[in-house]
Amino acid sequence: MAEAVRLCRTQFVAAYPITPQTPIYEKLSEWEAIDELGGSMMRTESEHSAMAACLSASLTGVRAFTATSSQGIALMHEMLHFASGCRAPVVMACVNRTLAVPWAFWSDQTDSLAQRDTGWMQIYCEDNQEALDSVIQAFRIAEKVLLPCMVVLEAHFISHFMEPVDVPDQGLVDEFLPPVHIPRRFDIDNPGFVAPVVTQTQYRDFRRRGQQAMEYALDAIEESDQEFGKTFGRRYGLVEGEDVEGADLVLVTTATITSTARVALARMRKKGLRIGLVKIRVFRPFPTAALRALLDGASRIAVIERNLSLGREGIFCSELKSALVNGPGEHHIQGYLAGIGGTDVNPELIERIVLDALERKEPTDGPVWMTEET
C-alpha cells in the first residue's frame, strides 16, 4: 500500500494511527524521514482532521492520500461528504475492521460500506497485488472524475498477509499517472469562494452534477483499467465473471472471500458441479450494467459477504437485488453472511454454501448465517 503511494509520487499524506492501518502510516513516515517519500506528511490528532487537511490540500492542487480503518473512518464521516462535495480527488486506503461495540480487530466490511452515501468511489480488493494496483488506478480515476476514491482492503487477510507482489516500475507508473493536474481552487490572482451557502434549487443541481460524475466514473474506471492492463499486464474490471454462462448457481463475492471461492469452486467443478463466480470489485459507482450483463440470465444466485446492515441483510446482496430488479430475468437470490467479525471463511464453508444454495427451494428474505462447522 505504502509502496503504491510512493510510486504515485503522492505529495501530501495526513494520517492518524489505528490498528490495522498503522503499517502503512509507519512505512510512509519511515520514507519521509529518509527523504524518499517526496512529499509532506502531517501527523494529525485525529482522522477527522486528517481528512480535513487532505481535502483542503487537494483543493489547493496537490495529490493527497490518507489511510484509516474502522472507528477512524467512522469519525471521518462528516469530512467524507465534504471531500466529495468539494470534488476533491483524495485517495484513501480503508482497511476493513470491525466497528465497536464490541471491540475487535478483525476484518469486517461494514466500516467502509457504512460510507456508501458519502459520494466516494469504492474499490474492494481481493489480494495484495490488487490493493497495490488499485491505489495507482485510484489516483488516475479520482483526478479524472474529480471525486475521491477509497481503496478497500481487509484487515489481516490483506493488511498483514505476506505474499509476493509485483511492484511496478517507477517509469511505467509515471507514464500511467502523469504529474498531478487538478484545479487549484485558491488562486490569489483570481479569488473565488469554495463551498458557499446555496439555495434549494442550487443544492439540487449540485447533487445532480455529483450523480453525473459518478455515472462518468464507470467509464473512467473502465478506461483506467484498460490502460493499466496495457501498461502493466493486469486488469481487474468493475466486476469479474468466471464460468457464469450456463451455471446452475452463480456465487457473488467481494474482496478476499473471492480467492477462497476460486479454490472451492475449482474443487466442485471437478466433481461436475456447474458453478459460476462473480466478483464485485467496484461498489461505488455501482456497476449495475456490468452486473446485469453477467447475471440477467442467472436463475440461482448466492451472495457471500462479510458485512451486515442490521435489520436488513448483507449490503452487497441488497445492492445486487436492486440492480437486477428491472432486468428480464427471474432470480432466486440468497444472501449468506460468512466471515462476520473476521471469522474464517475456508473453502469447505464455501462448499457448504454452494450445496445449501443448490438445494434451497425458496430464498429467504433475510440472510443465512454461516458459522464454523461444529
Next chain:
Amino acid sequence: MPMEENTRPKEILRSGHAACPGCGIALGMRMVLRALGNRAVVVVVPSCIAVISGPFPNAAADVPMFHSAFEIAAPTAAGISRALALQGKEDIPVLAFAGDGGTFDIGLQSLSGAADRNEDIIYVCMDNEGYMNTGIQVSSATPQFTWTGTTPAGNTRRKKQIMEIMAAHRIPYAATASIAFPEDLTRKILKAKEMRGTRFFHILSPCITGWRIGEDMAVKVTKLSVETKVFPLYEVEDGLKYTINHQPGDLPVDRYLEVQGRYRHLTPEKTAVIQAEVDRNWQELVMRAARNPKN
C-alpha cells in the same frame, strides 16, 4: 511607518456583506483582512463569519475563501498552507477565521493538533461569547452569569481561558486584539504576518442581538471591555513572554456590564463575583508579564 497605509488601504471585506448592522465581527474581519492584504487564502467555518462572507454567488471578501466544516478551521488552513508550500508558494499566508464555538468548543481538538505541529497558519478567533449564529446559546466562551437562550437563569460556568490554553502550546505568537483599538490590532496582524508557525488571535467581537446592545454600541462596549480589564490587550511570544499592550483604566466591571441587556438580571453580589474574577485574572496577567525579560 506603514500605519496609515494599513489603516486606510484597499478594503478586502467589501460592503454588501451579510452581517447584521453594527456587527462586531464584521468590523473585526474588515480590520484583520485589510491588514493581511489580498495576497492570502482565508478559511472560514460555520459561524456568523461564514454568513457574513455571503451566499452563492456572492462573495464579500476579495481573497480566495473556503467555507470549511465547523470543527476544522485549523487543519483545513494547515492543509492549504502545506500544499502551497509544496507548490513553492510559502509566501502566501493562510488565515483561518472561527467563532468561539469553533475554537473554544468543537474545534479545540483540531486547533490543539495544529498548534502542536506548529502549522504555518494564522488563526483568528472572533469571540462573541456564544452560539450567536444559531440564535444565542451558551458556549464555553460565555462568561459567568451571562444570559443566553440555553442559560436563561445565567451561565453557571466561568469563561474558558483560551489564551492560556494556546500559550501552553508554546506557539510562536498569541495575541488578544480589539476592534476598539484598530492600530494595535493592525500592528499585531502585520507582526504575525512576518512570522512563521502557528499564530493565534483572540478578538472579542460584540454581537448586537446576543449581547442585547444597540447597533452603535459594538466599539463602545469593546472599549469598555478593555478599560475594565475584562478583556486586556496583550501578546504572548513562544508561549511564555507576555507583554501587556495597553494599560487599562481603573473602571469597575459594572461599567461594562450595565450597558448590556444580557447582564440585566445581575445582582450586586454577582457583579462582585465577576469583579473579583476580573481582578484575579488581571493580577495573573501582570505577574506573567513581569516575568518577561523584555519588559
